Amino acid sequence: MARQLKEVQGIIFKRQKYREADLLAKIMTKNNGIVTLLAHGALKPKSKLGASLLNFSYGTYVIYFTGHGLSTLRTYKNVSQFDGLFSDLTKNAYASFILDLIDHAFIEYQNLGKYYNLANFALQKINAGTDPEMITQIVQMQLLQAYGVEPEMRHCVICGKEQGEFDYSIKSGGILCSQHFDTDPGRLHLKPKETAVLRTIFLLPFERLGDIKINTATKTATRKAIDRIYQETIDLNLKTKKFLDELKLNE
Numbered sequence: 001m002a003r004q005l006k007e008v009q010g011i012i013f014k015r016q017k018y019r020e021a022d023l024l025a026k027i028m029t030k031n032n033g034i035v036t037l038l039a040h041g042a043l044k045p046k047s048k049l050g051a052s053l054l055n056f057s058y059g060t061y062v063i064y065f066t067g068h069g070l071s072t073l074r075t076y077k078n079v080s081q082f083d084g085l086f087s088d089l090t091k092n093a094y095a096s097f098i099l100d101l102i103d104h105a106f107i108e109y110q111n112l113g114k115y116y117n118l119a120n121f122a123l124q125k126i127n128a129g130t131d132p133e134m135i136t137q138i139v140q141m142q143l144l145q146a147y148g149v150e151p152e153m154r155h156c157v158i159c160g161k162e163q164g165e166f167d168y169s170i171k172s173g174g175i176l177c178s179q180h181f182d183t184d185p186g187r188l189h190l191k192p193k194e195t196a197v198l199r200t201i202f203l204l205p206f207e208r209l210g211d212i213k214i215n216t217a218t219k220t221a222t223r224k225a226i227d228r229i230y231q232e233t234i235d236l237n238l239k240t241k242k243f244l245d246e247l248k249l250n251e
Contacts, residue, residue: 005074006065008032011119012057013099017043025053025073027061028099030116033109037063039073049073056082056095056123067109084127093247094132097240098122098139104236105146115146118206125210133219138209140226141202149173149233153202156180165192166199168225170232175199188228194221 010029018024023042027035042049052061059079064072085095102119106112112119122139126132144150152174155162159177166175169184175195176187190198197214214222230236 003064003066005062007060007062008035008065009060010035010058011099011123012053012055013096013103015053015055021047023050023053024070026103028102028112028116028119031111032065033111034103034106035063035065035071035109036069037061037073038070042073049076052076052079054081054086056085056092058082058120058123082123082127084129085123090247091126091132093240093244094136095123095126097238097244098136100238100240101139101143101236102146104238105143115143118142121206121210130210131213133223134212134214135210137219137222137226138201138206138212140230141198142206144202144229144233147234151175151202151229153199158183166195168195168198168229170229188225190221190225191218194218194225197222198225 008027008029008031010027012025012027014026016024018038021041021043023039025037025039027037029035037053039049039053041047042053052059053073057079058081060077061073061079062075062077064074082095085091099119102112102115105115118139122135125135151168155175156166156177157169157172157174158180161177161179165178167181167187167190168174169176169187171184171186176184181187197218201209201212
């Protein structure tokens with residue numbers, strides 16, 4: 001693809017120094033996937049580009065778009081920031097993990113589809129003070145499809161039963177009704193309410209889940225369950241996840 005000048009809407013989520021005064025920044029865009037931007041001279045004292053590339057900045061960026069490799073930032077307009085994410089360590093950690101998860105589910109320039117809206121939803125909710133743990137669990141469950149390991153959460157994977165008590169089976173790739181618990185001794189052994197939460201946050205549109213509230217014990221159980229699902233089906237090793245776990249241990 002020939003280089004073309006275009007405007008993209010997106011969210012800045014990673015940046016690093018490049019050469020003496022340049023910056024590389026990753027932007028999650030609405031229509032053009034994840035793009036790595038080269039910002040020439042952004043670290044120079046008089047440059048205005050650096051401020052537009054702070055993590056959790058969002059707005060319109062005018063770039064020389066390539067469709068592969070590095071694109072180049074020319075200028076920007078109407079850029080704002082999720083100030084609550086930038087200034088609060090806990091919110092920052094959850095938001096960084098969420099964007100890292102989405103980043104690893106796609107290759108550069110691959111259209112994110114609904115997952116851009118999911119990222120924007122998550123950042124807005126966490127920035128506004130919604131429980132970041134619950135928002136993160138919603139994102140993790142809804143991202144499983146993007147990783148190619150979409151579980152069957154609508155009905156029992158063996159008999160198709162949709163009502164009753166269920167547990168989650170990693171081996172079977174979805175939920176089991178109580179009549180088929182014995183088919184997988186290694187199932188997660190969740191309480192019915194805990195499995196119900198996993199089903200809800202996976203099946204319902206995320207826009208309807210922004211104010212979901214569950215007690216601490218249930219939330220801890222579902223977090224551990226989601227961690228196991230990711231560990232045993234995707235096996236990511238993200239620094240942002242490690243930092244978030246360390247942060248929660250020190251709470």
